[in-house]
Amino acid sequence: MALKEKARIMTAEKMARTLRRIAHEILEKNPDMENLVLVGIKRRGVPMAERLREHIELIEGVKIPLGILDITMYRDDLEAKNCSPEVNKSEINFSIEGKRVVLVDDVLYTGRTVRAALDALMDFGRPSAVQLAVLIDRGHREIPIRADYVGKNVPTSRNEVISVKVKEIDGVDEVLIHEKIPDEP
Amino acid sequence: MLSSKDLLGLKDISKEEIELILSTAEAMKEILFRDIKKVPTLRGKSMVCLFYEPSTRTRTSFELAGKYMSADTVNISTSTSSVVKGETLRDTGRTIEAMGIDLVVIRHSCSGAPHMLAEEISASVINAGDGMHEHPTQALLDMFTIKEKKGRIEGLEVAIIGDILHSRVARSNIWGLKKMGANIRVCGPMPLIPPNISDLGVRVCSSVEEAVEGADVINVLRIQRERQDKGFFPSLREYAKIYGIDREKLKGAKEDVLVIHPGPVNRGVEITSEVIESSCAAIEEQVTNGVAVRMALLYLLLQGGAKGEGAN
Numbered sequence: 001m002a003l004k005e006k007a008r009i010m011t012a013e014k015m016a017r018t019l020r021r022i023a024h025e026i027l028e029k030n031p032d033m034e035n036l037v038l039v040g041i042k043r044r045g046v047p048m049a050e051r052l053r054e055h056i057e058l059i060e061g062v063k064i065p066l067g068i069l070d071i072t073m074y075r076d077d078l079e080a081k082n083c084s085p086e087v088n089k090s091e092i093n094f095s096i097e098g099k100r101v102v103l104v105d106d107v108l109y110t111g112r113t114v115r116a117a118l119d120a121l122m123d124f125g126r127p128s129a130v131q132l133a134v135l136i137d138r139g140h141r142e143i144p145i146r147a148d149y150v151g152k153n154v155p156t157s158r159n160e161v162i163s164v165k166v167k168e169i170d171g172v173d174e175v176l177i178h179e180k181i182p183d184e185p
Numbered sequence: 186m187l188s189s190k191d192l193l194g195l196k197d198i199s200k201e202e203i204e205l206i207l208s209t210a211e212a213m214k215e216i217l218f219r220d221i222k223k224v225p226t227l228r229g230k231s232m233v234c235l236f237y238e239p240s241t242r243t244r245t246s247f248e249l250a251g252k253y254m255s256a257d258t259v260n261i262s263t264s265t266s267s268v269v270k271g272e273t274l275r276d277t278g279r280t281i282e283a284m285g286i287d288l289v290v291i292r293h294s295c296s297g298a299p300h301m302l303a304e305e306i307s308a309s310v311i312n313a314g315d316g317m318h319e320h321p322t323q324a325l326l327d328m329f330t331i332k333e334k335k336g337r338i339e340g341l342e343v344a345i346i347g348d349i350l351h352s353r354v355a356r357s358n359i360w361g362l363k364k365m366g367a368n369i370r371v372c373g374p375m376p377l378i379p380p381n382i383s384d385l386g387v388r389v390c391s392s393v394e395e396a397v398e399g400a401d402v403i404n405v406l407r408i409q410r411e412r413q414d415k416g417f418f419p420s421l422r423e424y425a426k427i428y429g430i431d432r433e434k435l436k437g438a439k440e441d442v443l444v445i446h447p448g449p450v451n452r453g454v455e456i457t458s459e460v461i462e463s464s465c466a467a468i469e470e471q472v473t474n475g476v477a478v479r480m481a482l483l484y485l486l487l488q489g490g491a492k493g494e495g496a497n
Contacts, residue, residue, distance in 0.1 A: 084488035
């Protein structure tokens with residue numbers, strides 16, 4: 001399956017502005033910074049969360065805790081795929097008991113990743129609230145999950161792929177829409 | 186991905202597979218330090234520990250590894266099973282497979298028993314020690330511990346001291362460590378050094394001092410008292426004096442030498458209490474790492490098949 005680039009829907013500058021806005025929204029909704037923590041979902045949720053933390057620090061002068069969640073072991077398609085995808089370490093080096101946790105991911109699509117992330121998170125303790133921040137919401141939910149903070153709503157077809165690129169992993173900040181093109185027979 | 190449904194030994198798996206197991210184990214280790222030590226990954230999978238020889242740490246370690254990952258685990262001790270009525274290994278294997286088991290962990294006093302079982306049943310088989318042949322999960326946890334403490338395996342000087350002849354731990358370690366690029370020396374009473382051991386690419390040392398000289402890691406093997414009735418060495422006291430690892434013998438090793446031991450330890454025989462309790466030993470950590478390594482193996486074997494793509 002080949003991928004054809006269709007459009008660039010977010011530049012580096014736009015991404016920075018969007019994340020800054022989400023940081024403000026998080027602070028507006030959670031004035032009690034004491035109990036606020038961020039948890040990034042691997043992989044690209046992690047740099048997103050790191051940037052949100054930087055923005056929050058710039059705005060409020062407080063560095064809030066940041067955790068990393070790997071959801072591989074909680075996926076619901078392990079059996080179906082009959083495969084063992086690579087697992088990585090979760091790193092939440094603080095108690096989430098009674099905390100307000102903002103889960104951060106790059107793209108919200110079927111909602112299954114978030115479902116897995118919620119289960120994974122609850123195994124670390126009982127937060128007082130969990131909110132969800134995503135850079136892109138592309139629709140097509142398969143389970144009843146919604147985001148509290150959305151960078152950009154992007155209506156897509158299932159034939160399209162949203163690729164969020166970040167400097168830390170891909171060397172560049174941008175969001176592209178690709179279209180899946182079936183291979184020639 | 187692992188290329189086989191089974192883990193029978195380290196002789197026949199690749200360096201890449203060993204690396205995959207070790208890196209997966211790293212992620213698993215984190216789970217062991219959580220307040221809630223359980224992930225749902227292997228829900229609906231079942232495994233049996235079938236032990237024809239006594240064991241505390243290996244069996245418990247496998248059982249807990251399964252439980253921490255939500256697999257259903259059952260233990261069969263052969264002394265209380267149909268084995269005492271004369272049931273063959275083949276029939277026992279078929280019987281438990283007929284109950285829907287997905288994986289069998291087997292320890293047997295006959296070399297090759299797990300291999301036979303693996304051909305007989307379609308469930309995965311993990312060798313938890315077969316006779317004088319292999320004990321792959323022990324070697325994997327040893328390598329995991331070495332990698333964690335030293336940051337690498339390649340290029341390290343590893344000394345294996347003790348009863349090489351009877352030791353499946355030694356053989357698995359040699360095959361595994363060689364693949365990972367370590368240099369290995371072995372040392373022990375001559376009757377306990379197999380004649381062709383140097384064919385495996387190890388250096389045979391005639392004295393402990395020579396074996397320890399400049400070593401990064403010393404793997405001290407247990408003197409298997411149950412296998413010493415043929416008089417391979419005169420007495421335990423003499424063994425302790427000549428081969429027992431103490432402070433004095435460690436002086437020739439690298440300053441940051443790591444001492445490991447597969448357990449159970451005969452204190453004061455192959456290793457002194459002083460060394461066991463010292464900061465250079467990581468014997469208890471090996472046990473913790475053993476659970477992580479076994480969780481990794483259960484995950485890789487039970488989720489089986491081709492390696493998947495990332496989420497999204």
